[in-house]
Amino acid sequence: MEDYIGFYLDDNDIYYLDYSDNLIQIDRNTKNEKVIAIDVYNGFNTYFYNNDIYYSDTQARLCRFESKNGMVQYIDNIYTNDFKIENDKLIYKDLLDEDNVKSIDLILIK
Numbered sequence: 001m002e003d004y005i006g007f008y009l010d011d012n013d014i015y016y017l018d019y020s021d022n023l024i025q026i027d028r029n030t031k032n033e034k035v036i037a038i039d040v041y042n043g044f045n046t047y048f049y050n051n052d053i054y055y056s057d058t059q060a061r062l063c064r065f066e067s068k069n070g071m072v073q074y075i076d077n078i079y080t081n082d083f084k085i086e087n088d089k090l091i092y093k094d095l096l097d098e099d100n101v102k103s104i105d106l107i108l109i110k
Contacts, residue, residue, distance in 0.1 A: 008048040010067055015053060017046060023053065023065065036065055037072055047085040049106065056081055060095055064109070075109055 007016035014026040015036070023037040023046075039057040040046065046055040053065040062078040065071075083092035091103045 006046065008053060010051050013067070021058070023055065037063070041081060045082060049085050054083070054085065054090070056083065062092065
């Protein structure tokens, strides 16, 4: 494993962010690596929540990597370059609304 910004673990995989803004998955059994995303913006601003990884891409779209199905999903109408997850809420700077800070319950994001 090369230099990395951060990492997350689940029962089957290790996920890490490298300094080239890639999100990489390593199967803990086979040791095979798979690049999940090549466009992570500011890898220091990622969150692991309910076995999913949330991040902003280089176009400021909020994205979620769903570990259950291995897919990246763009979260509709949320464009941000700064967010956090606290108490089951996504708190983010809304780039479509003059950088106002907003929040939404994560259970409402599908």
